[in-house]
Amino acid sequence: MPVTGSDALPSLNAEEILRYSRHLLLDEVGIEGQRRIKNGRVLLIGAGGLGSPSALYLAAAGVGTLGLVDFDVVDASNLHRQVLHGTSDVGRLKLDSARDRIRDVNPNVHVEPFNTRFDTDNALEIMRDFDIVVDGTDNFATRYLTNDAAVLLGKPNAFGCIFRFEGQASVFGARNGPCYRCLFREPPPAGLIPNCAEAGVLGVLPGLVGTIQAVETLKLILGVGDPLIGRLLLIDSLGMNFRTIVVRRDPACPVCGDTAAGGATIRSFDDRAADYADSACAAPNTNNDSTDGAMMIHEISASELAARITRGDDFDLVDVREPAEWAIARIEGARLVPLATIADASADWDRSREVVLYCKSGVRSMHAAEQLARNGFTNVTNVAGGIVGWTNDVDPSLARY
16 A cells, blocks of 8 residues: 555646656556655655755655755765755755755755754654655664654655665565664664765765665555565675665564564653764763773864974874875874774884874774773873864865865
């Protein structure tokens, strides 16, 4: 059965019949199917890499109402993949840019903008009046929140994610199928998996995955085909390989499981508040108490680091980013030791000499600082804001990425 079932579907005018005529020729769509699409209400979480192609194709297909949740502004680094936005949109709210682009693609589509961070205070209220959710999130905190809110409200979730050259897509929370937590019960530790700003992503890839999300959304609205319910599509763009794996609903899943099996323990966001913390951007606690004593990690700003370099203070300046990032921009006098290698690389370092660490924004370097402190280094300092702070406050001539 279609997700949007109603006896009072909106009619199509002459302009719409012409616009959607190639749809109307499909037996699986026809006049009634196109009316269902027009009646559809789809919420897109994010107007970025995945949300861009999803929004464009759903608008072109004639989905009557598109909700867009985003609070960010367009940055030049978005443009290689976020095709809703153009060069002239840099500095504008993504919602404003997206609304104008969608209006140009199809003026019949009503856009409901939500210029806010999607969080536990507003997730249910925002999602409640939509039929289907399209997950275009780029961090685990919002991904788990989107999943849990959709399950609690009984909304199908057209899921997609991307990483470097790989992508995934599925439909969660539909027809007694699994949800995202059936596949990955808990979020990974903060900072363990880099986001696309740290690891990079092939610009075309979100177009591929986001378009698949749009296809799945239309299949759900129309009630046709075999949606990716209970299946996870894995995409390897380097090998151009597509394969699917079966994902079964877990009776013990904390959000969609059965109480008899010990599942369904999440009834409100308060039950898993830590899962919805902004793990993609939040640095670890700098005042960590280990079992064998206090582990103190100092933090300084980029400006303070510059002053210390000028004074000639004695310390080891270490860049924990990846080689590709190092090639774009670096702080003079630093040496490169990527985060994944720092435990082995530091084995023969002087543990009493101060080590000052930086990355792009200060998150990965804080994880590196914690590793060093646990391994007996007694004088560890993290540069808050990383090389972004350095470029903003010390050396604007450095390339940004």
